[in-house]
Amino acid sequence: MKITHYGEKDFKTSNWSGGTTTELFIYPREAEYQKRNFLFRLSSATVDLDRSDFTPLAGFFRFISPLNGDLKISHDEKNFTKLKPYEVYAFDGGAKTVSMGRVRDFNLMVKEGVETEVKNFALNKNSVLKFSVSKGEIGWIFSYNAKTLLTSETAGEKNKFNLDKLDLIIFEPDGDTKEEVLLSAGNTISLFYGKIPVLS
Numbered sequence: 001m002k003i004t005h006y007g008e009k010d011f012k013t014s015n016w017s018g019g020t021t022t023e024l025f026i027y028p029r030e031a032e033y034q035k036r037n038f039l040f041r042l043s044s045a046t047v048d049l050d051r052s053d054f055t056p057l058a059g060f061f062r063f064i065s066p067l068n069g070d071l072k073i074s075h076d077e078k079n080f081t082k083l084k085p086y087e088v089y090a091f092d093g094g095a096k097t098v099s100m101g102r103v104r105d106f107n108l109m110v111k112e113g114v115e116t117e118v119k120n121f122a123l124n125k126n127s128v129l130k131f132s133v134s135k136g137e138i139g140w141i142f143s144y145n146a147k148t149l150l151t152s153e154t155a156g157e158k159n160k161f162n163l164d165k166l167d168l169i170i171f172e173p174d175g176d177t178k179e180e181v182l183l184s185a186g187n188t189i190s191l192f193y194g195k196i197p198v199l200s
Contacts, residue, residue, distance in 0.1 A: 001133075001154040001179050002172040005161050018052030018099075021045040021107075024168045027138065027198060036060075040110040040196050042140065044166060047071070047103050057093030060109050063118040064089050065192070067144045069103040086120045086190055106142060106192055116196045124188040134178040136199035139171035146189035153182040163189070171195075 006024065013022045023033065024042040031038035036059070044067070064073070065088045072080040075095050083089055091097065093109060108118050121129050133139035143150075143163050150161045152169070161169060163185075173179045183191075 001157075001181075002174050003152065003154070003159055004170045004172075006168040006170070007164060008166045011166065016045065016055060019046035019048035022166065024142065024166070025140065025170060027196075038109075038111070039114065039198060040108065040116070042142065042168065043107045043109070044142075044144070045105055045107060047099060047101065047105060050100065050102065052099045054097035054099065056096070057109060059112050060093035061112055061114075062091055062093040062110075063108040064091075065106045065118070065120070066101070066103040067106055070101055071103050071105060072100040074098050074100075086192075088118045088120065088192075090118075104144075106144065108194070110196065114197060116194055118192055118194050121191050121193060122188060123183060123185045123191055125184070125186060127184075129183040129191065129193065130180065131193060131195065132178050132180050133171050133173050133195050135173050135176050137173070137195045137197050139181060139193070139195040141169050141171075141183065141191050141193040143167045143189055143191050148189050149186045150189075151184045153184075154179055 011022045013020050022044045026038050026041045066085050071083045074080040145165045146163050148163050150163050152159050
């Protein structure tokens with residue numbers, strides 16, 4: 001299993017109409033968000049306006065969750081879905097979308113037709129997060145503003161990571177069999193995690 005730990009210094013931040021967005025990971029790695037030639041993209045954005053219009057992303061499906069406040073999402077500006085921190089909302093990236101609330105959020109954008117989901121988990125010193133990643137998939141975990149020692153165990157091999165603000169860990173199997181990942185932490189933290197098929 002190839003495991004890569006990315007921190008805040010590894011990311012690039014740019015402006016969007018409602019604030020700033022930090023690209024955490026894009027696949028393929030040579031893809032560019034502006035060209036819309038990616039299979040999936042993980043990012044975290046600030047929403048600095050009381051009302052914001054989302055950039056339309058036809059051909060992509062999106063998952064969004066606020067990290068530090070409440071966020072309201074609507075596609076008709078009449079009916080709003082209210083999200084509390086770490087609640088995940090999934091929607092068609094091409095749909096007209098507006099939001100209400102000033103927050104930092106977490107985003108997964110994935111090409112239409114790719115089956116995936118975003119899960120969250122409150123990890124503490126008495127619990128273990130277990131998930132599997134197979135050949136042709138990329139697994140990931142994202143932690144926002146958590147300071148802890150995270151331990152991952154794959155195939156009996158342990159790796160330790162000092163988590164800090166905006167940390168992302170990518171898991172890429174290097175064998176033909178499904179590989180289990182066991183995660184434990186020194187104190188309570190909230191994680192997002194998932195896996196995405198990258199080979200058809």
